[in-house]
Amino acid sequence: MGRAPCCDKASVKKGPWSPEEDSTLKEYIHKNGTGGNWIALPHKAGLKRCGKSCRLRWLNYLRPNIKHGDFSDDEDRVICNLFATIGSRWSIIAAQLPGRTDNDIKNYWNTKLKKKFMQGLQHYTIHINHHGSMKQQKEQQLLFLAASSASASSSSEAAPLSLQHLSSTHDYYSHHYSGGGGGGSANNSSTSLLSGLLNGSEHHQTMSTSCLDSGGGGVYFDELCAAAATSAHGQGLGMESFVFGGSIINLQEGHHKALLLSAGAGNQLDQQYGAGCYDEVKPPLVSLTGGDDGAGGTNASSSFFYDCSYSNNES
DNA sequence: AATCCCGGCAACCGCGGATAC
DNA sequence: GGTATCCGCGGTTGCCGGGAT
DSSP: OOOOOSSOTTTSOOSSOOHHHHHHHHHHHHHHOOTTOTTTHHHHHTOOSOHHHHHHHIIIIISTTOOOSOOOHHHHHHHHHHHHHHOSOHHHHHHTSTTOOHHHHHHHIIIIIHHHHHHHHTTOEEEEEOOTTOOSOOEEEEEOOBOHHHHHOOOGGGTTSOHHHHHHTHHHHHHHHTTOTTSOOTTOOHHHHHHHHHHTSSOOOOOOEEEOOOSTTOOEEEHHHHHHOSOSSGGGOOHHHHHHHHHHHHGGGTEEEEEEEEOSSSOHHHHHHOTTOOTTSOSSEEEEESSHHHHHOOOTTOOEEEEEEEEOOOO
16 A cells, blocks of 8 residues: 555645745744644645645744855755764764754855865775785785865864764664665765765675764774774874774775774874885875874864775786 | 756655554 | 654855956
8 A cells, every 4th residue: 555645745835835825834833833743734824735844944944043145164064974973874964963954065165165075085095015925016006085175174163973972873874874885875974975985886885883982083894893993092002003094804806995084182103104104014004194183183173074086007 | 038957955756664443 | 563744964056246357
C-alpha cells in the first residue's frame, strides 16, 4: 500500500509565495502556533497550500530571527569544518549557526562555499613515503584537504565549533556513518566527494568518523585507525594510526583516508612531528608542507579539520 | 536591444524515522 | 505488532535576475 498523499495535489497552490500568503501564515502562527500539525494548518489558516509547503515557508523564511544575507568568515569556517566532519548533515550544521536554516546553508555551500573550499585545498600538500614491499621510498604529492577560510584566518569566534560539541554528538555520527559501505551513497560524507575529486572516480571507502579526543589537539579518526592508536591524545598518538588509519586498512589498495583535527592549544602535528619531519618514523610516512597549521602551529582559537584522502599511485 | 548563459535561491519531492492508533 | 499518518531531512528542480555576447 502506498503512502497517502499529504494533500490534494490538484487543489493546492504551488510555486512562489505571495506577500498575502506570507502574512496569512505569519498571522495564523503568531496567534495559534503551528498546533503540531502542519497538514491541518493550511486549511485552518485559509491557505491553499500543502502543509509541507507551509512548514518550509515558515521555517526557512518567515519565522523570527532568520538571518539572511552574506555569511561571515566565521560561519564559513563552521560550515567547512562540520562539512569535513559529518558531510551534508545540513540540519546539524544549521544548529550551530543561529538564524541560519539548513536550506540556506545547503544553497550557500553548493553555490559558493564549495568552490571556496576547494580553492583552499590547493594550498596544501602531503608527501607520502611508502616502505614495505616497495624498498624505494616514493614521495607522492597529494592534495591536503582543508577548510580554506578556516586555515586562512583564526578567530575566537571559532570556539563554538567546540570539540565538546562534536564529542557529544559522536554517537550520532558513528551511528550514521559507520559501516556505510562505500557504495557511493549520496549520504557519504565529504570523504567521497573529495576522494572523488582527487581520484577522478567514485571509488571510496567507508568513513566511520569517530571522535577520540575532546580536548585541545583533538583528533578524529576513522575507527580502525583508532584501534591502532596508542593514545587518543596528542602526545602519545601512534604515528601510523595518527597519520592514516585508513592506510593500515587499505594500504594494498592504495587508497586511504583519514580525518585529522588539529585544534586548540597544543597541536600535536607540530609538537610531536614538527613541520614536515616524519622521516625517522616507520612508514607510512607523512609530511605536511605548507598551510598554516602544518608549518606554523595552531592556537586555541583556530580549530579546523583536515579531511584528507589520497591515492597511492605507485606504478 | 535582444538573446543566451549561468549562478543563486526558493520551493518541491520523495524517503526514512517517529509517533499515534 | 502492524498500519497509517505526520514530520523532518536532504537532494533536486526550476524560476529569476544579472552579466556576457
